[in-house]
Amino acid sequence: xxxxxxxxxxxxxxxxxxxxxxxxxxxxxxxxxxxxxxxxxxxxxxxxxxxxxxxxxxxxxxxxxxxxxxxxxxxxxxxxxxxxxxxxxxxxxxxxxxxxxxxxxxxxxxxxxxxxxxxxxxxxxxxxxxxxxxxxxxxxxxxxxxxxxxxxxxxxxxxxxxxxxxxxxxxxxx
Ligand code: FES
Ligand code: FES
Numbered sequence: 630x631x632x633x634x635x636x637x638x639x640x641x642x643x644x645x646x647x648x649x650x651x652x653x654x655x656x657x658x659x660x661x662x663x664x665x666x667x668x669x670x671x672x673x674x675x676x677x678x679x680x681x682x683x684x685x686x687x688x689x690x691x692x693x694x695x696x697x698x699x700x701x702x703x704x705x706x707x708x709x710x711x712x713x714x715x716x717x718x719x720x721x722x723x724x725x726x727x728x729x730x731x732x733x734x735x736x737x738x739x740x741x742x743x744x745x746x747x748x749x750x751x752x753x754x755x756x757x758x759x760x761x762x763x764x765x766x767x768x769x770x771x772x773x774x775x776x777x778x779x780x781x782x783x784x785x786x787x788x789x790x791x792x793x794x795x796x797x798x799x800x801x802x803x
Pocket of ligand 2: 784
């Protein structure tokens with residue numbers, strides 16, 4: 630039975646339009662079918678069970694759900710899942726390894742860059758995006774870039790210090 634552009638079949642019943650998606654998530658290929666209106670946050674948390682990415686405002690305001698798509702931080706609550714087709718996604722579960730924490734994670738721990746920790750995955754993914762784009766950001770760049778990530782615990786100063794230290798550490802390592 631065909632689906633008309635309004636998303637109903639010929640019997641007038643509402644249907645779900647699906648898209649095939651092949652992507653890489655944290656370096657592992659993933660293929661599956663997603664509903665056309667499904668957001669990436671739901672795909673990650675509910676279907677793939679990568680629950681490190683957090684749900685909060687669900688309106689692209691707080692940054693809790695930030696992940697990287699092709700190296701760019703995006704709000705996964707407002708990003709359609711089918712748009713990851715052919716692209717690469719990194720979530721907080723893809724940062725660091727069994728061998729050790731990522732320098733950003735180490736710096737967050739050292740500087741107490743988290744209190745309750747709810748915003749932390751999003752903060753780290755945004756900061757990863759910043760350091761990919763600008764490995765030695767100025768304080769002003771850090772402030773401006775991170776302004777889309779809200780921390781209800783008010784850890785802003787420690788978060789900025791952590792990003793600066795991680796940036797310095799990667800410069801020293803060359
Ligand atoms: S939950 Fe996505 S930006 Fe707040
Ligand atoms: S550490 Fe609690 S919201 Fe940021």
